[in-house]
Amino acid sequence: MIAQWVLGFLHHRIYKRTMATTKLAPIHVWLGRFVILTGIINGFLGFPLALNSKFNWAIVTLFLLVIIFLGPLAFWRYKRNGSKKMSALATYSDSEGYQAQPWTSQPVGSSQSDINLGQMNTEYPSTQGPPPMYGQNPTEGRQFV
Numbered sequence: 001m002i003a004q005w006v007l008g009f010l011h012h013r014i015y016k017r018t019m020a021t022t023k024l025a026p027i028h029v030w031l032g033r034f035v036i037l038t039g040i041i042n043g044f045l046g047f048p049l050a051l052n053s054k055f056n057w058a059i060v061t062l063f064l065l066v067i068i069f070l071g072p073l074a075f076w077r078y079k080r081n082g083s084k085k086m087s088a089l090a091t092y093s094d095s096e097g098y099q100a101q102p103w104t105s106q107p108v109g110s111s112q113s114d115i116n117l118g119q120m121n122t123e124y125p126s127t128q129g130p131p132p133m134y135g136q137n138p139t140e141g142r143q144f145v
Contacts, residue, residue, distance in 0.1 A: 004031050 011024040040063065047055045 001035055004028065004035050007031060 007024050007028040011022050011028050014022045014024070043059050044056060047053050047059070
């Protein structure tokens, strides 16, 4: 039990510093399950070894009540969390996904932008031809400093 407490304390200190799970977390969880199980076994074995087995039935009754009431509650919580994850996945799968530049795509069902540019002429006049810099070859490469 002391090792369980030390593992939990160390995991919590490292987690608060890094905000990431540590390698101690699964060890702490599984050691905790083992400690609980050995505690239950110790309760069942301790009363007969102390020659006072009349409390064994009280412990069995208490243990079964906890299992009967908390078992379905834990199962319901597990199913509820699973359904929340599934609904979250379904919500994300219905969307178009992440768009790095959403302004480059048109909204569904619209043919023009929602930005009011007035009567701005967006076409390049074809009588002038392309701008002169497009038709010229570069004389030398760029110099980067």
